[in-house]
Amino acid sequence: MYVRSRRRPMGSAMSPALARTLFVALYALYPMGCILQLGPDTGDELPIASITGLLMVALAMLAFAVLAGSSFQRQAQEPDAKLDERELAQRNRATYRAFSVFASLVALGLLYMNLRLDFADRFDLWAPVTPEHWNALFWGVIILSLTLPAAFLAWEQEPPSED
Amino acid sequence: MSRKDLAEAIGVNPQTIGYLERGDYAPSVELALKIAGVFSAPVEMVFSLKPFASLAQTIRKTGED
Numbered sequence: 001m002y003v004r005s006r007r008r009p010m011g012s013a014m015s016p017a018l019a020r021t022l023f024v025a026l027y028a029l030y031p032m033g034c035i036l037q038l039g040p041d042t043g044d045e046l047p048i049a050s051i052t053g054l055l056m057v058a059l060a061m062l063a064f065a066v067l068a069g070s071s072f073q074r075q076a077q078e079p080d081a082k083l084d085e086r087e088l089a090q091r092n093r094a095t096y097r098a099f100s101v102f103a104s105l106v107a108l109g110l111l112y113m114n115l116r117l118d119f120a121d122r123f124d125l126w127a128p129v130t131p132e133h134w135n136a137l138f139w140g141v142i143i144l145s146l147t148l149p150a151a152f153l154a155w156e157q158e159p160p161s162e163d
Numbered sequence: 164m165s166r167k168d169l170a171e172a173i174g175v176n177p178q179t180i181g182y183l184e185r186g187d188y189a190p191s192v193e194l195a196l197k198i199a200g201v202f203s204a205p206v207e208m209v210f211s212l213k214p215f216a217s218l219a220q221t222i223r224k225t226g227e228d
Contacts (some may be wrong), residue, residue: 013188086188092165158187 001146002077005067019072019154023147030143034136042053064143067150072157076150078083094152102148133155164201173197 002011036053067073075087076094083091116125128134166184170177172196182188183198190198192211199206216224 082222084179085178085191085194086182087176089188158185 001068002073004074004107005069008066008069011074012066012069012085014021014070014072016154016157018072019067019150022063022067023151023154026060026067026143027151029056029063030140034140038130038132038136064147067147070150072150072153073147077155090153090156094149094156097152098148105151106146169198169201172201 003126005012033053033056036049038053039049075083075091080088112125113127116123116127119125128137166177166180170180174197175194179188183190184215196209199209202209
């Protein structure tokens, strides 16, 4: 998902270091925030863990919003005809790596669910049950699939040098 | 000529010129020919498999000859 602005059709210029920081924040804050927010209800008057979790998810969404208009996301999502040969070559490499990582994570998730069913009588392993759990998981997978190629691009690119 | 001017002349992102200058990206034959065309020079004057000698070395060598 690339959000093109009228002022910056080539995406907002962002240093690879800043983009990497935002990607790490997105991938760390979203799952941690969901775990805190959807954890067991302690019955406290002020659910601090839940509020902290919500804030972490909000910060992750802020990072996602900034990255959605970045030049990295543009390179990852732009039609082929609008990229030059160097950008296309980098994107192909990044997409291949992102697909490998994404497929591995899906395979690990399926393996976990399978093991959970096999050992249900011996271990009480967590599984998504409520609609909120599935919702958090669904949006996490969507965000990951939309941003992973751009994250690989952010790690591959050198900072632009001055003219 | 600035990177931006060269990039516009050959239809690539200005960042790509930086990659080419640093030797981080090997261009296709088509792109190499386009760049050489902008400078009206043969392609082997712009790109080489071996690093180009510095201008000082070239002048010194010419003087010795």
